Amino acid sequence: xxxxxxxxxVYDVDQIKIDPRTLEPVYDVPLKLDDLSRNALEExxxxxxxxxGKITVIILNGVKIGEAVKEALAMGGDEAKIILSEGxxxxxxxxxxxxxxxxxxxxxxDLVIFxxxxxxxxTGQTGPRVAEILGVPVVTQVxxxxxxxxxxxxxxxxxxxxxxxxxxxxCVITVTNEINEPRLPSLSQxxxxxxxxxxxxELSDLGIDLERGIEILHNRAPRVERLKRIYRDxxxxxxREIISELKKEGII
Amino acid sequence: MRCLVFSENDDIARExxxxxxxxxxxxxxxxxxxxxxxxxxxxxxxVKSECPDNTRIEDxxxxxxxxxxxxxxxxxxxxxxTRRGKEIxxxxxxxxxxxxxxxxxxxxxxxxxxxxxxxxxxxxxxRERILKLPAVLSIMPRVFEAIPDKETPxxxxxxxxxxxxxxxxxxxxxxxxxxxELEKADIVIGVGRGIGGEDGIKMAMELKEVLGxxxxxxxxxxxxxxxxxxxxxxxxxxxxIKPSLYIAIGVSGQIQHLTGVMNxxxxxxxxxxxxxxxxxxxxxxxxxxxxxxxxxxITALKNR
Ligand SMILES: Cc1cc2nc3c(=O)[nH]c(=O)nc-3n(C[C@H](O)[C@H](O)[C@H](O)COP(=O)(O)OP(=O)(O)OC[C@H]3O[C@@H](n4cnc5c(N)ncnc54)[C@H](O)[C@@H]3O)c2cc1C
Numbered sequence: 176x177x178x179x180x181x182x183x184x185v186y187d188v189d190q191i192k193i194d195p196r197t198l199e200p201v202y203d204v205p206l207k208l209d210d211l212s213r214n215a216l217e218e219x220x221x222x223x224x225x226x227x228g229k230i231t232v233i234i235l236n237g238v239k240i241g242e243a244v245k246e247a248l249a250m251g252g253d254e255a256k257i258i259l260s261e262g263x264x265x266x267x268x269x270x271x272x273x274x275x276x277x278x279x280x281x282x283x284x285d286l287v288i289f290x291x292x293x294x295x296x297x298t299g300q301t302g303p304r305v306a307e308i309l310g311v312p313v314v315t316q317v318x319x320x321x322x323x324x325x326x327x328x329x330x331x332x333x334x335x336x337x338x339x340x341x342x343x344x345x346c347v348i349t350v351t352n353e354i355n356e357p358r359l360p361s362l363s364q365x366x367x368x369x370x371x372x373x374x375x376x377e378l379s380d381l382g383i384d385l386e387r388g389i390e391i392l393h394n395r396a397p398r399v400e401r402l403k404r405i406y407r408d409x410x411x412x413x414x415r416e417i418i419s420e421l422k423k424e425g426i427i
Numbered sequence: 428m429r430c431l432v433f434s435e436n437d438d439i440a441r442e443x444x445x446x447x448x449x450x451x452x453x454x455x456x457x458x459x460x461x462x463x464x465x466x467x468x469x470x471x472x473x474v475k476s477e478c479p480d481n482t483r484i485e486d487x488x489x490x491x492x493x494x495x496x497x498x499x500x501x502x503x504x505x506x507x508x509t510r511r512g513k514e515i516x517x518x519x520x521x522x523x524x525x526x527x528x529x530x531x532x533x534x535x536x537x538x539x540x541x542x543x544x545x546x547x548x549x550x551x552x553x554r555e556r557i558l559k560l561p562a563v564l565s566i567m568p569r570v571f572e573a574i575p576d577k578e579t580p581x582x583x584x585x586x587x588x589x590x591x592x593x594x595x596x597x598x599x600x601x602x603x604x605x606x607x608e609l610e611k612a613d614i615v616i617g618v619g620r621g622i623g624g625e626d627g628i629k630m631a632m633e634l635k636e637v638l639g640x641x642x643x644x645x646x647x648x649x650x651x652x653x654x655x656x657x658x659x660x661x662x663x664x665x666x667x668i669k670p671s672l673y674i675a676i677g678v679s680g681q682i683q684h685l686t687g688v689m690n691x692x693x694x695x696x697x698x699x700x701x702x703x704x705x706x707x708x709x710x711x712x713x714x715x716x717x718x719x720x721x722x723x724x725i726t727a728l729k730n731r
Contacts, residue, residue: 193550266526297545307518311593342593405709406714417713417727
């Protein structure tokens, strides 16, 4: 089985600070392999452990790609295709077209796995769009996946129900954060990753339409207007005062 | 602005239909639905269809929406930003060659169409301009309020042909429910990993007894330890709630959880770590062990 996994490199959102004056995020934090991308990759590795085959990692980002690809290959990717762009915002239609182009060029991909969204932008569009471009079935929000020959059985995690479906290969799957616990690569895997083939492609060479349909005007934190009355010492007083305040406000 | 609306969730469908009425140049809306509900007051046309057995709603809705969009020129196609809706919106957009924005929390029409959505796991709000119409948007629940107007819809029953989607539904199981609907509760008590297990949950339930409301949870509580059903999880991949009061007990306050409670009117946090990020987002906080604090809160409530 040839599995392609679309992964993303993101800023560590937990570490990003907000500039109190402009309310804009300050991006002087490390880049990392996206959490949900790691779930996607982990699922691919588990399938490959059963079926055998190959895992191709596809990543599209600005110029600074490094650690994310190394980590993906150390975890268990067999090769990587890096799509280089000049940075800046790409809308998901462009991202999806680029990834689909690479998948088509690989010719024999049976299964494509993505995270159902990425922790930074959380659009959730890439997987479904890639499936439409390739003209193959897609199933999103998968939290359990089994492979039997050329049919997959997936359990989807929806708001109020679990939906079990069968999907014919080739297809696209997007996984949830709950599907697995991604492995941490060992030292020898980290060293071994250096020898795995990595191909760099230029976004502008892929022959896709690069016209954007969306423009980001600004991205700012909402003002957190909380009272922040924190009681650090006497919990008796704290409990009484808080209940009395909430009562005064008509909340309880 | 002519709109086509779909959501498998009737409440969200009504909210979207109400919200888009206020957009500049609004020129009526068509609703596609699988529901038996009557949408009088919400759309000028209601297209009722049925999703065949063993077919996923997503696969049928994508075909149906694409067909309707070929027959009539819509400026905007809107779905609910539920998990199903978030698959449908980008697929429709890709099929028709339209731009798409998901998880929209605000829609503004002036010279051009602008939308707002959360970014960075909910830490920021990104304002985006749609550079070409038609476009597809998926709208978060309760962005708009459902208010009926005067429309008496023309109801059309339709079947849509669809290609083999390659996906077959085997079974749909409803998730276990603990109580009422978290999204509609006025008071929510949220428990985190710090609650420690059964004993803590029991005490949180006691608090709920005297206070009313519903119990929510964080990811470790719902998915890792299963102290509470999964459907109680609040946050980025769980529910987003808007109560008057949210009480976070043993919750550290990672953004992926807090993004689900940002719209609460008041937030109270109980955490033994005074540096827990949750205090930054709280109106009232008590630094302490819940074993000490909860009985005191319960007593204070009983004496109120
Ligand atoms: C893509 C993605 C999506 C996610 N989606 C969600 C989501 O939807 N919802 C969600 O909740 N999480 C989500 N998470 C996980 C999230 O990042 C956090 O890991 C999670 O919210 C932490 O839960 P917690 O606060 O219960 O646990 P912890 O972070 O472990 O915090 C426990 C807290 O309890 C306190 N504590 C311990 N003992 C006591 C005591 N006796 N008394 C008082 N306080 C005590 C500790 O000081 C600590 O602050 C997501 C993560 C990712 C990567």
